Amino acid sequence: MSLLHKLDTYWQKPLLYWPLLLLLAAATPLTFAPYYHFWLMPLLFAALIRLWELRPRRAVAAAYLFGLTAYTAQFYWIHTALHDVSGLPNLYAVPLTFLLPAFLALYPAACIWLWEKFTLPRWLHIGVALPLLWTLTEFARERLLTGFGWGALGYSQIADGSPLAGFAPIGGIHLVTLAAACLGAWLVLLVNSPGHTKIRLGAAAAIAALLLGGHFARQTEFTHPDGSSATVALAQGNIAQTLKWTEAQVAPTIQRYYDQVAHTHADIVILPETAIPVMRQSLPEGVINQFADQAARNGSALALGIAQYTADGAGYENAVINLAGYNPDQAAAPYYAKNHLVPFGEYKPLPMLTEPLYSLMNMPLADFKRGGAAQTPFQMANQKVAFNICYEDGFGDELIASARQASLLANASNMAWYGRSNAMFQHLQQSQARALELGRYMVRATNTGATAIINPQGRIVAEATPDTTMVLEGRIQGYAGETPYMKLGSSWPLVLIMALAAAALYFVGKRRPPR
Numbered sequence: 001m002s003l004l005h006k007l008d009t010y011w012q013k014p015l016l017y018w019p020l021l022l023l024l025a026a027a028t029p030l031t032f033a034p035y036y037h038f039w040l041m042p043l044l045f046a047a048l049i050r051l052w053e054l055r056p057r058r059a060v061a062a063a064y065l066f067g068l069t070a071y072t073a074q075f076y077w078i079h080t081a082l083h084d085v086s087g088l089p090n091l092y093a094v095p096l097t098f099l100l101p102a103f104l105a106l107y108p109a110a111c112i113w114l115w116e117k118f119t120l121p122r123w124l125h126i127g128v129a130l131p132l133l134w135t136l137t138e139f140a141r142e143r144l145l146t147g148f149g150w151g152a153l154g155y156s157q158i159a160d161g162s163p164l165a166g167f168a169p170i171g172g173i174h175l176v177t178l179a180a181a182c183l184g185a186w187l188v189l190l191v192n193s194p195g196h197t198k199i200r201l202g203a204a205a206a207i208a209a210l211l212l213g214g215h216f217a218r219q220t221e222f223t224h225p226d227g228s229s230a231t232v233a234l235a236q237g238n239i240a241q242t243l244k245w246t247e248a249q250v251a252p253t254i255q256r257y258y259d260q261v262a263h264t265h266a267d268i269v270i271l272p273e274t275a276i277p278v279m280r281q282s283l284p285e286g287v288i289n290q291f292a293d294q295a296a297r298n299g300s301a302l303a304l305g306i307a308q309y310t311a312d313g314a315g316y317e318n319a320v321i322n323l324a325g326y327n328p329d330q331a332a333a334p335y336y337a338k339n340h341l342v343p344f345g346e347y348k349p350l351p352m353l354t355e356p357l358y359s360l361m362n363m364p365l366a367d368f369k370r371g372g373a374a375q376t377p378f379q380m381a382n383q384k385v386a387f388n389i390c391y392e393d394g395f396g397d398e399l400i401a402s403a404r405q406a407s408l409l410a411n412a413s414n415m416a417w418y419g420r421s422n423a424m425f426q427h428l429q430q431s432q433a434r435a436l437e438l439g440r441y442m443v444r445a446t447n448t449g450a451t452a453i454i455n456p457q458g459r460i461v462a463e464a465t466p467d468t469t470m471v472l473e474g475r476i477q478g479y480a481g482e483t484p485y486m487k488l489g490s491s492w493p494l495v496l497i498m499a500l501a502a503a504a505l506y507f508v509g510k511r512r513p514p515r
Contacts, residue, residue: 012054021062024048025069031156032074033425038164041156045184049126050192052112063112067105072098074151077421085241085417104141104148111137119509123199127189127206131181132502138177139495142395146343149173149394150426153180158433160459164210166217168436168458169483171494172396176433178498183210223439223456226407228382228478232453233266233300234445237275238469241416244277244447253277254287257304260471261291265298267381270445273305273390273414274318280308288333292326301325301380303387305412305445307368308335315369320387320412322378334378337371338389340398374401383408383478390414394430396437397490403438404486407478414447420467424449432458439483441476 011017024044031041048066052059078100083093111133118129134153142149149155154176157164164183167175189203237256243249257275276283288304295302301324308319317337326333377386386406388399390413403409411431415424428450435442436458444452449466453474464472488494 033429038162064109071101163214166214223481226480230267233264
């Protein structure tokens with residue numbers, strides 16, 4: 001009996017099988033920021049596939065338990081936002097913390113349920129069908145019910161040294177997810193195909209081609225510098241979320257950000273999401289003028305995060321206003337208003353059911369209005385800057401239209417809701433993915449972290465110390481051109497090809513006898 005066969009015999013035993021499954025799931029946060037152990041994810045995925053194979057009658061349940069555990073471990077900071085910051089009692093906060101992971105776990109379970117319907121040779125079943133289905137269900141997770149794509153396999157590969165990150169500018173994050181899933185699946189075929197030398201050699205060749213292809217793509221510049229450069233200053237005010245919207249904190253907050261603007265002479269200065277904790281129309285007269293005048297005296301173009309009432313006064317928006325060339329006697333300053341809102345955080349999908357919970361929490365401004373898709377970039381100094389706000393940075397498809405018109409990408413965020421958790425770093429990793437996909441510098445101005453400058457290769461070139469009051473300064477280059485992903489226009493072409501391939505495999509398998 002071979003060593004692999006002996007191990008399989010052990011792992012099939014429930015007393016070992018289920019704890020190992022939980023251990024694999026609990027290890028997944030290590031593959032994402034701030035740890036960046038990208039090499040670990042394909043190994044975890046490979047081990048997970050073997051567990052599904054060992055107990056096929058429990059595979060769907062195992063996939064659900066894996067998802068529930070993995071997403072809870074990755075997104076534990078939901079409890080921080082609900083209880084520590086918003087003040088929701090643990091009686092409600094603890095079960096609600098598990099609610100999102102419990103929903104998200106349905107996607108891997110659905111993947112394995114579909115996978116079991118395929119009757120194919122093992123090398124096709126594991127090596128092709130499973131990666132396709134996994135990527136398709138990850139795509140659905142990012143889209144359905146406004147979407148939540150955090151924790152996708154592809155994000156684990158957005159790291160220095162990861163060759164698979166090279167696929168991001170070619171097909172977006174979902175192509176990276178497909179590559180990571182393929183790598184894990186092919187490792188299974190390489191290591192555990194006894195008596196099938198051709199399959200092992202094919203798996204080894206496929207792994208080598210995948211890694212080399214990603215490596216060469218990583219070295220390719222799909223966009224190019226446009227000849228411009230600018231200095232940027234990214235303000236990090238470090239205002240505690242529990243204090244931010246209190247009346248006593250308003251004046252100190254405004255003063256802190258004003259001082260940060262006054263002490264920099266960067267070409268472009270960006271303040272974070274809702275930096276000023278007052279509705280724009282409710283600010284004391286002259287405050288906006290003072291910020292704009294000070295920036296102008298310093299030779300800076302200033303963008304400032306602030307909530308504002310909609311034009312009809314019936315709602316409010318999460319906005320960034322452009323104060324470059326601001327003239328109070330003319331029309332209102334150009335602004336970008338957040339379009340992709342956070343469900344249950346920035347709007348209430350089920351107000352009749354959730355309104356009682358909001359009454360128990362300190363969560364002001366929980367029902368924003370959408371700003372609209374493909375808003376025009378700002379002209380700031382010598383750059384056209386395409387803004388997005390916080391959660392929007394997780395949706396690359398939605399940023400393509402504005403990025404085409406822009407030379408620089410910018411994200412304004414407030415991650416103080418999640419305390420000193422990994423949420424800020426997971427969000428930073430999404431910005432790295434967007435820089436890769438769109439082939440431009442990405443600058444991030446955040447309240448508490450992670451404030452950073454990211455180059456078009458997805459590498460962090462400067463980062464502020466989290467949970468400190470500081471201004472991060474650096475230089476960026478303007479970029480032009482389109483990556484292949486931008487030319488595709490969205491992830492849909494890739495998804496349609498994968499769906500057609502999966503459907504073809506299914507119908508091919510229908511002609512075969514059951515496995």
